[in-house]
Amino acid sequence: MSKSLSKHTPLLDVRNLTMKFGGLIAVNALCFEARRNEITAIIGPNGAGKTTVFNCLTGFYKPDRGAIILTDKDGRSHSLERMSDFRINNKARVARTFQNIRLFGGMSVLENLLVAQHHKLMRASGLTIGALLGLVSYREKEREAVEKASYWLEKTGLTNRADDLAGDLPYGDQRRLEIARAMCTEPRLLCLDEPAAGLNPGETKILNELLLDIRDQQNISILLIEHDMSVVMEISDHIVVLDYGCKISEGSPEHVRNDPGVIAAYLGVEDESEVRL
């Protein structure tokens, strides 16, 4: 597709997003954009409404007001606020991970990655009935799916754990597996909810490399919620800062780092140690 389109229309355009829980306004008239092939980070103190934004984006919450528009490479736009959660992944191709990891713990790592390719495989299996009656050759497609899975296992360094239960993996591996699983759905936009939480510095470094690789090699845009500034400042192209559901700053890492409003917001609510911006 023409470069001009992808340069000028952002991949994701969030306009006036508002979400209330009872009397609490979790997200208040939020506007921001996520551009193609960029890593956009959403930061802010705890309770700023970051995860709520994610949940609106991926259809787990229905926002009270506002529009979330995803424009794909062909120029078609999807109104995410009107789509149900599974369609957002399936049609608009937005994949996500969760703050408290949600793997299929009782299933093997490889199975986790195959579940992520459900739609492709479902079609290949002739909606089950075909494969059950032996009408379609499903083997070939399954092999392709396994190949795709092993590609991502390789990328995330989990190849030798492929046949272990996902629930048995250590925490850092689980985080990476969740990203691999999201990537297996072939997303345009990958939403990561605190991918570095609970990782040690070494693991964080590996994570950074993985995310940069996803952006540069796979040409996939990333939307990131993160507290760990070593991740945010290092890999983000663009940062949106939230506080009490409102956007208080936006711009390049350099810009945000020096924004007095941001520093005040962090210092006002958090203890100092977290504010090494």
Next chain:
Amino acid sequence: MKSKPSGPVSTPFSSAVADAGIAAFIALLLTSLVLGLRTTDTPAGLVLVPRTGLVVLAVSIVFFGRLLLNMLRGKKIPSNLRINTLAEYHSRFFVWARKYSGRIFLTAAFLLPLILLLAERQTGARMPLRYWFDIATLVLTYIMLGWGLNIVVGLAGLLDLGYVAFYAVGAYSYGLLAQHFGFSFWICLPLAGLLAAFWGIILGFPVLRLRGDYLAIVTLAFGEMIRIVLLNWYQFTGGPDGLSGIPRPDFFGLTFKRFGDHTFHGFLGIEYSSLYRILFLYYIILMLALLTNAVSRRLRRLPVGRAWEAMREDEIACRSLGINTVNTKLTAFATGAMFGGFAGSFFATRQGFISPESFTFIESAIILAIVVLGGMGSQAGIVIASIVMIGGFELLRNMQGLKLVFGDGFDPSLYRMLLFGMAMVAIMVWRPGGLVSARRPTIFLTSGKTERDKRARKGEKQ
């Protein structure tokens, strides 16, 4: 009791006695009235008949049982009897069993009845073959139902307490289709399955959004509703009288009647025996059960089956991966219902008579118990659980030998359900994960045999 540390208060013995005393006191409290005084009808109304002996017996059993347990708890068990050694044998046994038991069981299931039949013919020994075949058929019916429900509960993780509804739909479908249209068993069998699946979708669609336990009560309610409708819709279902004279299945057009044109024994030129029909029914349910097993094993390896299991593990993650969980639940519900329907129409043709009495909640509970006791999602576990729970207790019904122990008034069948319930509790407490609880992944990255062996060895070590 157990919650107290078993450490001695004064001396080990006196504290053990004190503890047993407390247990005995509780037993006295529990039994004194309910067991100790029996309400008996007399012309003047109910009167109480005391049965002090029974209470004394129960209380002393509890006292000495508890005392024995307390005394044993502190004792060193010889190392060769330690639990971990036992567990090791145990798991080694399971690894071995997993490898061969399927084949052995299958061969036995196919050949043993024929061998027994031939043996009886040849030697002239009187064996209660009819009774054995009946029990085997019954056990296989429950195995099939267990495998069917396993799709819903074990794979998809949907708690269905009304599975018997689909069993009933299958049975009545065949009964009614045969009665009104004269369809044969072999035409009705698929129809019954389809109708049950259809009902599964109708009932499932509105309620599958509900979360776990709400779904349980609604499915239970549906099960009861279908039974109540069958019971009261007199013109259509025959009400409490049920449907009778349901035709028996034929074998490629050959009937198992004593007289007639196309009879099985006539065709083969052998002497008539009612056993042939029983055996034929046995083979039908064996084939149906194997079909259920093959299909559900195959489904597990297909995307839909993986989606079921993923849904059991985490529904939200499933939705984030683009899986339509409502549809996926419906397919599981309908597939399970379909096998229930098959089993139901088999039940109808086997009994020749059906009534709503056969489709009570307790049936659903038994099938669910088989699935959970066997180990959720485990095909082999369901076989073991069915044999133990159905076969074992069916045998108990006829143990006349027990009368020698407990006196002439002892009726084993009365105690059957009591023991059944107690066994359910005991097995679950003993093995909370079910009898066979290990799950094997449906696919391996390194599909070589070495990897599997490695896994098998790993399982052994645990």
Next chain:
Amino acid sequence: MEYFLQQLVNGVTLGSIYGLVAIGYTMVYGIIGMINFAHGDIFMIGSFVSLIVILGLFSVGITWIPLALVLVLAISMMITSAWGWIVERLAYRPLRNSFRLAPLITAIGMSITLQNFVQIVQGARVKPLPPVITGHFTLMEKDGFAVQISLMQIIIIMTTIFLMMAFSWLIGNTGLGRAQRACEQDRTMAALLGIDVDRTISLTFVIGAALAAVAGLMYLLYYGVIDFYIGFVAGIKAFTAAVLGGIGSLPGAMLGGLVIGLIETFWSAYFSVEYKDVAAFSTLAIVLIFMPSGLLGKPETEKV
């Protein structure tokens, strides 16, 4: 109109009994998140214990009804509580941390066990009891049709209201209530804060069983006939009531009980007795489809 009022009185009475049993379901569900299938059978045992104690008291000559009732209530509550306690101790506590379905299966097993135990030791025949409390008041009379409320019905409704108030107070204002609510929220944290979780759970079962004993006694006196099977039917209805009202909610259980009682009574009165259960269950399904947390349950936002 008169007929309607009469049915209303009957429905509220039935609903009160269901409500009392439903509280047992809802409290246990609230605290350990399991369906205590054996609770209906605890109710049945309560009923049997009451019957035996009444017969016993009459046979030793205590026939002054108020005294007899107090004694029956006390003994029955005590013994039924012991049954509730032992069921939890034997069948649920060992499975406290295993997967969700395990305690459900032991609960069903316990239900089967209790039912058959009573059937064996007390016989399968129905047990009739001649009316103990008689007398009724006529609320209104028109065209020869009198709307009546019996003394028994008044007692049932008043007792239920009293118990409801007492238990709401207990949950809201006592240490036990606080411990219970803490365990509902987070059992591990409650334990870390020094709450004896096992004891709290046991007490929940004991309270539930005590209420079931009251319900059992009232059922016995109201209907005058019991058998070993009443626990199953009443249990399912009460559980339906608990879910309908929003499981985990005490007022919800009472409201659900009333709704189920009223629907059953009115359906029997105006449509058909045979399908009263179908009406009750359909109401449950319909309510749940539109209000997935029941009538008074806290709407649960999915925590993602």
